[in-house]
Amino acid sequence: MPLYHLSPDVALALSENRPVVALESTIITHGMPWPQNLEVARRIEATVRAEGAEPATIAVVDGRLCIGLEDTQLEALAQARGVAKLSRADMAVCMAEGRTGATTVAATMIAARMAGIAVFATGGIGGVHKGAEASFDVSADLQELAQTAVTVIAAGAKAILDLPKTLEVLETLGVPVIAYGQDQLPAFWSRSAGLRAPLRMDDPAAIARAHLMRAALGLPGGQLVANPIPQEAEIPRAEMAPVIGKATQDAADHGITGKTLTPYLLQRIFELTEGRSLDANIALVLNNARLGAAIAREMTRMEAPGPTSEHKPL
Secondary structure, eight states: OOSEEEOHHHHHHHHTTOOEEEEOSHHHHTSSOTTHHHHHHHHHHHHHHHTTOEEEEEEEETTEEEESOOHHHHHHHHHOSSOEEEOTTTHHHHHHTTOOEEEOHHHHHHHHHHHTOOEEEOSOBOOBOTTHHHHOOBOHHHHHHHHSOOEEEESSBOTTSOHHHHHHHHHHTTOOEEEESSSBOOBTTBSOOSSBOSEEEOOHHHHHHHHHHHHHHTOOSOEEEEOOOOGGGOOOHHHHHHHHHHHHHHHHHTTOOGGGHHHHHHHHHHHHTTTHHHHHHHHHHHHHHHHHHHHHHHHHHHHSBOTTSOBOOO
16 A cells, blocks of 8 residues: 555646645644634645645545645545644554544655655744753754755744744754845744844745755755745734743643643634734745745756756756
8 A cells, every 4th residue: 555645636746747835734733723724724725826836735634644635635624623733753653543643844744755745835843942951842843854855934933932942953953044035034923033044045946956956965854944924914023022921831830731832822822912823824824835836836947857858957
């Protein structure tokens, strides 16, 4: 039995060397309520298509790793209860037991790489949680970026995290962190984290070329492209900092840790901002989908064989 199943649209796009953008599924199952989750999932896929690429939403459905979901599958997943949240550690177990699970950044990267999809657009990556020096709570996303050759477009790491420590760990792991169109590292809901990004690129073609150059050099791992939220949709860092502080304290008071921490914090911040955080989240994910499609288009163009069946130079 094949390890994964490609949807007909994704299979056709890959066979024709057309651009494909991977999309995670935890935003559907753990990010927002029904029916808004389905509406947003469809909007993200439509945005990728409008930009000339094929979306490949990834999930484990009844033990089957699906790369690209039919609309009926998307709708069923959006209404499903008790869906597992999958990362590198538990993805195989979920599949072996025939269960259903939504893929996080790490699991989506693994699946995308298996299928030959080089670009993945998401909201924000996981990272080093505040207080990690005591809890050792560090997302598997960081290690995945260091070993799986996928370019990930995100609005930076989630702002609920310890962003300076997250940046330090990414540097230690040798992950290129590229701010798109600005010098400052974005902070999810905010355009600036108050930190200078290690690298800056302003052109999707340059990002695509860097991905291919890493492969040519034999370097493991992917790239993190930190794409700032559109200015009209952002919640400034000065406004978000006390909200995040309050939500973090509430989580500590209730003893919330591990996989339940991020969903709790996002829900609490939604309540404290009276829904503005979710509106910003949707705007940044759509923005990342647009950039992801542009990078995928450029990568496909660069990889396309010429008249003599030789690859174009980087």
